């Protein structure tokens with residue numbers, strides 16, 4: 001299930017954002033203590049922030065937002081997809097299913113809207129996920145000390 005974040009997700013957000021495994025290709029985790037202190041009662045509450053719930057518990061976070069400050073002109077201002085899942089939920093297809101549903105929701109809301117995605121090219125699980133979701137390469141660039149992959153997913157052309 002995809003839904004807005006709630007108060008009961010706070011512990012899972014602390015888990016997700018402090019996990020070294022989750023942040024291997026994301027510049028490192030935040031400290032658990034700092035998160036416990038600083039996360040709001042309902043974390044990540046903004047339009048396009050989607051909690052992925054399985055059997056009543058949060059397993060991941062899907063993010064759809066405007067890449068207003070993106071450093072690459074090809075991505076600036078476009079809808080941008082991000083995803084983070086708890087390691088115990090990896091390898092079962094949940095990220096593919098959740099992201100495909102989020103993209104379907106976006107294309108219903110904003111027909112024809114392209115979506116961009118940036119990931120480290122060394123992040124093979126994320127690269128496989130991007131390909132499965134229909135993203136194709138725009139360019140690679142160096143940032144944050146690593147090669148980054150910028151992909152785009154163009155909305156399918158529909159005839160009336």
Ligand SMILES: CC(C)(COP(=O)(O)OP(=O)(O)OC[C@H]1O[C@@H](n2cnc3c(N)ncnc32)[C@H](O)[C@@H]1OP(=O)(O)O)[C@@H](O)C(=O)NCCC(=O)NCCS
Nearest residue numbers: 022083084085090091092093094095096118119125126128
């Ligand atoms: C990126 C990330 C979400 C990918 O997670 P994932 O578990 O590999 O992706 P999925 O949930 O779609 O699972 C796909 C895997 O499940 C397997 N799988 C098992 N059962 C499946 C099923 N019923 N349907 C689909 N896939 C299934 C697939 O074969 C695939 O494994 P493979 O990659 O070894 O071939 C995860 O690695 C993550 O959260 N990483 C940390 C955060 C991060 O780096 N995010 C990127 C920011 S841009």
